Amino acid sequence: MVDEILRLKRERGAVILAHNYQLPEVQDVADFVGDSLELSIKAAEVGAKLIVFCGVDFMAEQAAVINDSATVLHPDPDARCPMAAMISVDDIRRARKLFPRAPVVIYVNSPAVVKAEADYVVTSANAVDVVKALESDVVIFGPDRHLAEYVAEKTGKIVVPVPPNGHCPVHIRFRADEVRILKSLYRDAVFIAHPECPAEIRSLAGFVGSTSQMIRFVKGCDSCRQVIVGTEIGIIHRLAKENPDKVFIPASTSAICTDMKRITLEKVYRSLRDGVYRVEVPREIAERVKRAIENTFRVLGREPPWLRR
Numbered sequence: 001m002v003d004e005i006l007r008l009k010r011e012r013g014a015v016i017l018a019h020n021y022q023l024p025e026v027q028d029v030a031d032f033v034g035d036s037l038e039l040s041i042k043a044a045e046v047g048a049k050l051i052v053f054c055g056v057d058f059m060a061e062q063a064a065v066i067n068d069s070a071t072v073l074h075p076d077p078d079a080r081c082p083m084a085a086m087i088s089v090d091d092i093r094r095a096r097k098l099f100p101r102a103p104v105v106i107y108v109n110s111p112a113v114v115k116a117e118a119d120y121v122v123t124s125a126n127a128v129d130v131v132k133a134l135e136s137d138v139v140i141f142g143p144d145r146h147l148a149e150y151v152a153e154k155t156g157k158i159v160v161p162v163p164p165n166g167h168c169p170v171h172i173r174f175r176a177d178e179v180r181i182l183k184s185l186y187r188d189a190v191f192i193a194h195p196e197c198p199a200e201i202r203s204l205a206g207f208v209g210s211t212s213q214m215i216r217f218v219k220g221c222d223s224c225r226q227v228i229v230g231t232e233i234g235i236i237h238r239l240a241k242e243n244p245d246k247v248f249i250p251a252s253t254s255a256i257c258t259d260m261k262r263i264t265l266e267k268v269y270r271s272l273r274d275g276v277y278r279v280e281v282p283r284e285i286a287e288r289v290k291r292a293i294e295n296t297f298r299v300l301g302r303e304p305p306w307l308r309r
């Protein structure tokens with residue numbers, strides 16, 4: 001199967017992108033493994049014409065927005081992020097009426113139609129920096145309320161979560177008592193947590209960051225011989241591969257995103273063989289999402305890759 005995928009990939013000139021939470025064997029056939037926005041930008045930088053995105057729906061959509069001249073395939077359209085499905089366009093419009101002067105900051109984990117309503121589209125890696133840089137002391141933020149709380153903690157601003165209880169069903173599975181037990185069993189271990197985790201879990205962590213920030217942190221930490229991992233367990237494959245001298249302990253063995261795991265080697269193969277399932281975002285929506293991403297890059301003092309071409 002792997003040989004066939006690699007053969008088809010060469011023949012079709014495709015680039016396979018895999019999120020850090022994908023199954024290990026899917027990560028291993030990918031050209032790039034990373035977080036959602038980072039992967040879409042990578043595809044734009046290498047000028048990919050055919051992209052197979054191994055991740056959930058909003059990620060493949062995001063790749064289609066950024067790589068508008070490429071064909072983007074999603075191996076299983078039923079791989080859908082439940083958190084992204086918790087927010088709607090109406091939620092944003094209602095919040096704007098209540099807080100007319102507050103900018104709308106939308107997490108990349110949301111549908112394109114929702115991002116099209118945003119002033120800024122952020123990742124868990126840059127949400128704090130973007131909100132900090134905005135003039136307004138009040139921002140509307142969706143859909144993850146835990147990330148919204150984290151941003152409020154770090155910036156001291158009023159962050160209004162929209163919807164009020166948007167969350168990642170995987171990152172709320174961690175339990176503080178279990179983390180405390182692991183920390184007492186592995187006394188020298190550092191506990192790393194994703195900002196989508198609830199505040200109680202984040203407060204136990206020695207490091208809080210996005211998946212790409214976790215990967216950089218672990219690589220650069222010589223004293224971190226044992227690491228308790230507070231995010232979806234798929235990331236452990238990459239962490240262990242890149243840090244063979246370190247030991248990784250999942251903070252919860254039930255932190256598994258079943259939607260991410262819907263993408264199998266067989267589906268990647270079928271996707272390449274039959275050119276399915278093509279992801280298309282209406283041009284008008286894609287242009288509005290891109291504008292919101294450009295605003296984010298501008299605030300961060302950077303230029304988006306499509307303007308660099």
Ligand code: SF4
Binds near residue numbers: 109168232
């Ligand atoms: S881990 Fe959470 S946020 Fe990520 S795709 Fe799964 S449900 Fe969505």
